Amino acid sequence: MRLVETGNHVAAWGARLSRVEVVSAYPITPQTQVIEEISRFIDEGEMECEYIPVESEHSAMAAMIGAAAMGVRAFSATSAHGLAYMHELLHWAAAVRLPMVMVNVNRALGPGWNIWCDHQDTMAARDTGWIQLYCADHQEILDTVIQAYRISEDPRVILPVMVCYDAFVMSHTYMQVDIPEQEAVDRFLPPFRSLWKLDLAYPFTHGSVIYPDDYEEVRFSMQQAMDNARRVIAEAAREYRDMVGGYHGELVDAYRMEDAEYALLAMGTVASECRVAVDELRESGYPCGLVRIRSYRPFPVAELRELLAPLRVALVIDRAISFGLEGPLFSEVKAAVYGNGGPSIHGMVTGLGGRDVPYDLIAENAVAAFQGKLPPGSHWPAVRLNEHHRLVKRSLEEYWKKEGVR
Amino acid sequence: MRLRDFPAEELFLQGSAACQGCPGSAALRVAFKALGRNTVLCVIASCTSVLQSPYPVSALNLPTLNMAFATGGAVGSGMTAAAERLVARGEFEEKPTILVWAGDGGTYDIGIQALSGAAERNADFIYVCYNNEAYSNTGTQRSGATPYAAWTTNTTRGKEEWRKDVAQIMVAHGIPYVATASLAYPTDMFRKFAKAREIRGTRYIEIQAPCPPGWKFPSSHTVKIARLAVQTGMWMLYEHENGRTTYTAGTQRIIQGQAKLLPVEEYLQAQGRFRHLFHPERDEKRIAAIQKRISDVFETLQFTHKMKEHLMDIEISPRL
Numbered sequence: 001m002r003l004v005e006t007g008n009h010v011a012a013w014g015a016r017l018s019r020v021e022v023v024s025a026y027p028i029t030p031q032t033q034v035i036e037e038i039s040r041f042i043d044e045g046e047m048e049c050e051y052i053p054v055e056s057e058h059s060a061m062a063a064m065i066g067a068a069a070m071g072v073r074a075f076s077a078t079s080a081h082g083l084a085y086m087h088e089l090l091h092w093a094a095a096v097r098l099p100m101v102m103v104n105v106n107r108a109l110g111p112g113w114n115i116w117c118d119h120q121d122t123m124a125a126r127d128t129g130w131i132q133l134y135c136a137d138h139q140e141i142l143d144t145v146i147q148a149y150r151i152s153e154d155p156r157v158i159l160p161v162m163v164c165y166d167a168f169v170m171s172h173t174y175m176q177v178d179i180p181e182q183e184a185v186d187r188f189l190p191p192f193r194s195l196w197k198l199d200l201a202y203p204f205t206h207g208s209v210i211y212p213d214d215y216e217e218v219r220f221s222m223q224q225a226m227d228n229a230r231r232v233i234a235e236a237a238r239e240y241r242d243m244v245g246g247y248h249g250e251l252v253d254a255y256r257m258e259d260a261e262y263a264l265l266a267m268g269t270v271a272s273e274c275r276v277a278v279d280e281l282r283e284s285g286y287p288c289g290l291v292r293i294r295s296y297r298p299f300p301v302a303e304l305r306e307l308l309a310p311l312r313v314a315l316v317i318d319r320a321i322s323f324g325l326e327g328p329l330f331s332e333v334k335a336a337v338y339g340n341g342g343p344s345i346h347g348m349v350t351g352l353g354g355r356d357v358p359y360d361l362i363a364e365n366a367v368a369a370f371q372g373k374l375p376p377g378s379h380w381p382a383v384r385l386n387e388h389h390r391l392v393k394r395s396l397e398e399y400w401k402k403e404g405v406r
Numbered sequence: 407m408r409l410r411d412f413p414a415e416e417l418f419l420q421g422s423a424a425c426q427g428c429p430g431s432a433a434l435r436v437a438f439k440a441l442g443r444n445t446v447l448c449v450i451a452s453c454t455s456v457l458q459s460p461y462p463v464s465a466l467n468l469p470t471l472n473m474a475f476a477t478g479g480a481v482g483s484g485m486t487a488a489a490e491r492l493v494a495r496g497e498f499e500e501k502p503t504i505l506v507w508a509g510d511g512g513t514y515d516i517g518i519q520a521l522s523g524a525a526e527r528n529a530d531f532i533y534v535c536y537n538n539e540a541y542s543n544t545g546t547q548r549s550g551a552t553p554y555a556a557w558t559t560n561t562t563r564g565k566e567e568w569r570k571d572v573a574q575i576m577v578a579h580g581i582p583y584v585a586t587a588s589l590a591y592p593t594d595m596f597r598k599f600a601k602a603r604e605i606r607g608t609r610y611i612e613i614q615a616p617c618p619p620g621w622k623f624p625s626s627h628t629v630k631i632a633r634l635a636v637q638t639g640m641w642m643l644y645e646h647e648n649g650r651t652t653y654t655a656g657t658q659r660i661i662q663g664q665a666k667l668l669p670v671e672e673y674l675q676a677q678g679r680f681r682h683l684f685h686p687e688r689d690e691k692r693i694a695a696i697q698k699r700i701s702d703v704f705e706t707l708q709f710t711h712k713m714k715e716h717l718m719d720i721e722i723s724p725r726l
Contacts, residue, residue: 021488021491022484022488024483048494049491053527054483056519059523060480062480063481063483066448066480066482066484066485066488067485069484069485070484070485070488070489071492071497072488074484074488088474198446198470199469200446200502202469203467203469203470205464205466207472207473208449208464208472209460210461211460
């Protein structure tokens with residue numbers, strides 16, 4: 001079946017085809033349509049699922065943990081402030097080793113109130129033990145949600161998975177999507193599996209007080225699971241292509257990298273914009289390619305070392321900032337290829353709070369990077385004092401003068 | 407139901423890590439006996455997180471999930487929704503009882519939002535607040551349940567505010583069953599749990615849990631203090647269902663005039679946390695204020711009871 005749908009409705013289709021049985025969610029722009037569509041599926045009898053309209057995101061995640069612990073497939077969707085609000089329980093869900101999938105629509109955090117896209121929200125959830133997969137088109141959202149359950153419930157992994165896509169650019173735009181047959185999805189995605197559940201026949205206690213020596217063992221097992229997930233994510237992508245159809249790369253999605261001497265690295269829709277920039281750069285004589293990171297956790301270390309080794313220059317584009325350092329993706333790409341020779345790596349932070357990232361801005365800065373003209377650290381190409389800033393700054397200066405602030 | 411009729415099976419096992427005289431472990435024991443084996447437990451951050459014993463052993467012989475502080479109402483909602491699906495799929499013949507076990511910090515303060523949300527959705531589980539009237543697990547700090555004038559480590563001269571009443575807040579949510587219980591009246595507590603088990607929807611049971619180290623009384627006096635709380639009116643036993651409150655056990659006897667309401671001083675003097683009301687000199691003002699609150703409530707209740715009895719004595723024509 002072919003539909004023209006919003007990214008959010010497509011995510012709901014992903015949950016529906018995955019035969020999710022408990023959904024707990026709280027509305028937040030720009031995620032709301034995901035849960036609206038799921039409610040509609042349930043009301044119209046198209047989905048056999050319990051929907052819990054919780055009173056906060058903290059509770060959304062708590063209810064998901066409760067449901068998954070009972071042994072059913074759970075789903076939620078959130079964004080920005082919602083993700084930040086449930087942060088405590090992101091750690092809990094991962095460390096108690098329960099499989100589940102949540103969609104996060106990447107949105108900026110306030111203040112000031114900003115509902116548009118950047119990746120600051122999920123970057124801040126980087127170290128929670130969740131697998132993070134980033135999508136770049138609507139078909140990929142659908143396919144990744146289904147793959148995410150397969151990855152999350154794989155006995156080698158058993159960690160929760162966050163499927164991320166960009167606010168408005170993807171959540172609210174319409175794109176053509178192929179909805180696979182339920183039977184095909186069922187063949188790809190077996191019924192719910194978990195390492196444990198609350199079993200009346202085997203009354204175990206989970207999550208009680210744990211002493212340092214045991215605690216570190218558990219955390220090490222999570223790291224092992226993340227390492228295993230690299231293989232499982234790749235397998236899931238390939239088997240999905242063969243059994244259901246649809247392929248968007250594995251841990252990374254490489255474009256025109258075969259003969260590349262230069263590369264752009266990005267995640268989400270900026271990577272789509274980079275494709276256009278790559279074509280432009282090739283026309284102007286730069287043999288450039290694109291590495292789109294699909295899996296941010298686990299981080300594609302081996303793939304990057306291989307892809308970046310023969311290059312001269314790489315430019316990493318971050319839609320987030322680790323204040324006091326630089327763009328987080330920039331840092332991590334450098335760390336991944338450290339000691340492996342390879343290219344000189346430059347970083348650029350742009351597109352925060354939904355600021356436009358046109359391909360010509362990317363191409364222009366790529367050329368500067370390729371010629372070694374970008375400053376060290378993260379470069380902020382779009383930042384300048386615009387008219388609002390000048391106006392506000394002038395009136396603030398008047399106020400400071402009046403108050404005697406130096 | 408007499409004590410000797412309680413089921414012999416122990417679902418709260420020996421060798422827990424509880425303090426001597428711990429009211430939490432005693433309450434768990436009675437609750438488990440009343441609810442039986444077909445129960446799934448969620449323990450919210452509280453003393454019970456610790457007293458169940460650390461990994462890899464456990465005193466809880468029920469499938470148990472420990473959860474973060476502010477999650478009680480939400481985890482219960484998730485568990486019951488999943489159980490609903492498992493019944494629909496035929497994995498469970500009978501839906502298990504979902505029991506969420508939280509302290510007063512996790513109920514009155516950080517967890518009230520999740521609890522209120524669950525109650526508004528009438529999620530099908532039993533929520534228990536075992537109320538030791540402070541953050542005992544972290545060394546006795548004030549909570550929303552700490553009574554007026556009680557010492558805690560951050561109300562060193564006695565709490566200046568009156569406690570809030572979450573049981574009444576739950577009554578206001580219109581859920582099917584709200585009850586209060588006391589360790590000194592275990593048969594009453596057992597009956598309330600057994601009754602709650604048979605009701606669908608959100609059920610709230612609050613147990614007063616006198617904490618020896620937190621309240622500063624000898625660990626052999628837990629039940630004695632619990633009984634004094636009821637006898638002096640500091641803790642009231644009732645159940646609320648179908649829009650009607652019924653007082654039970656010791657509280658009922660006081661209201662019906664079968665027992666005397668003891669002066670609150672007897673309760674206050676038995677605990678170190680109220681010592682500053684009596685030493686170095688008597689704080690008449692605060693003691694009187696506490697007594698007045700209790701006396702006012704009981705006067706009204708006793709009056710209402712008498713009026714009802716009086717009305718029942720009047721012969722009513724069947725035609726009316």
